[in-house]
Amino acid sequence: MNSKLSAKKKWMAAAVLTSLSLAAMIGCSSGKQTAAGGNKGDAVAQEPMNISIMLPNFKPAFPKDDGPVAKEIEKLTNTDIHFEWVPNNTYPDKFNITLASGKLPMVMVVQEKNASFINAARSGAFWEVGPYMKDYPNLSKANPIVNNNISIDGKIYGIYRSRPLGRNGIVYRKDWLENVGLQPPKTIDDFYNMLKAFKEKDPDKNGKNDTYGMVISKFTGPFDIMQIWFGAPNKWGQDATGKLVPAHETPEYMDALRFFKKLYDEKLINADFAVMDTAKYNDPIINNQAGAMVDVTDNAARLDDKIHQALQKAGKDAPNKQFMDIIGAVSGPKGLHNLPTSGYAGMVSISKTGVKTEQELRRVLAFLDKMNEQELSTLAERGIEGKHYTKLEGGFIETSKDSNLMEGEVEGFNQFVAFIPETRTLPVKTTPVRKKSDEVQKSNEPIIVANPAEPLVSNVYTQKGAQLDTMISDARTKYIVGQIDEAGFKAAVELWKKSGGDDYVKEINDLYKAIKK
Known part of the structure; x- marks a missing residue:
């Protein structure tokens, strides 16, 4: 009798465990799931x-x-x-x-x-x-x-x-541009003149020579965006034969590189850009040190808010004043182009x-x-x-x-x-700068330059990509700050090729041909 009772108890325990297991499986199965699993209407709520x-x-x-x-x-x-x-x-x-x-x-x-x-x-x-x-x-x-x-x-x-695909643009101090008597830039030359005025014409009207044109941090995005203005491709472009070539091997890339060096030599960008913490990227604009950045357009609204907050603390706020403004891109030798997000x-x-x-x-x-x-x-x-x-x-x-x-x-x-x-x-109350950001992002879409190799996965890059990218990024920085000249940059590119770059280019082209068939 005891053995029968014991067997019955074991059977009942097994049945309960099975039921619980099934309930757990159902709670985590596909279908109309609630957060962290579980279907609506489950009799027993799951543990967090x-x-x-x-x-x-x-x-x-x-x-x-x-x-x-x-x-x-x-x-x-x-x-x-x-x-x-x-x-x-x-x-x-x-x-x-x-x-x-x-x-x-x-x-x-x-x-x-x-x-x-x-x-x-x-x-x-x-x-x-x-x-x-x-x-x-x-x-x-x-x-x-x-x-x-x-x-x-x-x-x-x-x-x-x-x-958003068209998220990149130029974010700048609207009040500074008005103070130096310039119109919003339309060309690369206009953009340069704006940065020069932000350094030399006392845009904050404090009587001191304590401002510069544009802030750049360790984040290399601004250079990546600006080189597109010059007609450089988005990572990969096509030569006359249809072959894909890396951006840094194009003449347009070198044109952009010379422009970056000019900005650095004339102190229109911060000298410490290569080591500047990205967490402090916004500070120079908020603190009246720099007048522009090349960044996502929606940062303009955040900067505008931060400037108002800083002025409020100092008891100097002008609540209805717009401090920041936005441009999508400026025209270069090959027209109006912008770098998209992916x-x-x-x-x-x-x-x-x-x-x-x-x-x-x-x-x-x-x-x-x-x-x-x-x-x-x-x-x-x-x-x-x-x-x-x-x-x-x-x-x-x-x-x-x-x-x-x-x-x-x-x-x-x-x-x-x-x-x-x-x-x-829930959207933040629309302000002129937020509305402008949305408009610029939409207007950017027709001028974005796609990367034809975006979905391609290279085995060479998987193995050596970090090293290859660093070689070009370091060479770009060294050229901008004057540690190497153009011959030095070209030597770095040759080293890139020998270190796996040539294999990378070949593989990307093979993969590209395969998806085009």
Whole structure:
């Protein structure tokens, strides 16, 4: 009798365990999933999922795990999140070190599809998420062209972070331009004259020789953008025979390089650009030291806000004054051209060391999918209503002007939001500079220069890409600051070729021919 009872108990225990296992599997299966897994209507709520996220921060301060916005995100997504913030300036190094360690957080922001990431993806360090995206209401609407751009060997190893294609432009001090009596620049020469006036004509009217034209940091984006004005290709261009050639081997690239050196020699840009921390990139404009930057156009609104905040603290604010203005590009020898984004700014990838099962993967994907909804994307980008922003008429909001509050509790969370299929964040009240930014981004689209090799994945580049890129980037910097001349730059290019560059060019052309057939 006892043995029969014991057997019955074992059978019942097994049945209960089976039922629980099935419930867990159903909760993490595809379909109408709630955040972090689980279907609406589940009888028993799942325990919050522990998620670790590595992401860059662009300010000295950053939100804490127990901050109000972080806790609200956790509440709405049934998660317990640890955010590993890394200064943007050192993020590439930290990313590579983390990959090499083999101990990856569950979710990582991947800033670029570089050799280290490609190698890691191919070796199985990250989940291939392409086959799963169709099961989620927002991720299933991802742009197929952008997905193709981020793919590796036709496979998708992350959720791209959506960005406007025509986002790059010239951001400058409108009040300074008015003070020196110039019109907005239309050509490269006009742009040069503006920077020269910002240095020599006392644009801030303080009677001191303490200003310069344009700020540039360690981030090489401004040079990449400006060389397009001269007619240089976007990374790869075609010669007369249709062969793809790297941008740095074109005469237009050298024309741009001479222009950069001229700006440096005449002290129209900051002498410390090669070592300037990107976290301090905005400071010279806010502090009345520099008058322009070549950057994303939406930074103009942020700069405008920061200038007003600085003036408020000093008791000198002019609330209705617009300090910043924007231009998409200036005309060069070959007309009006601009560097596009690739439709994305890196991606959010899921590691296999942090997420070991398909069930866990689906819960993380459900979490990332839900972050695209209006409530959560607004929370991640704007914060909490009543504390970090106020709702206005017309569906707009006004964000807090307390920079310490915003940096310490809000700014940075949007780094892991994909904004797919579109940005649903509650919009900030339209100002002239924000409206101008939107207009410029749209007007940029017809003049952007595509990279014909964008979706191609080179094995040579995977192995040697970081080294090859550094060789050209270092040579460019050395030329600009006068450490080498044109002969020295050409010698660096020859070394690039011998170090794998020739093999890289050949492979890219072979891959390009294959997709053109």
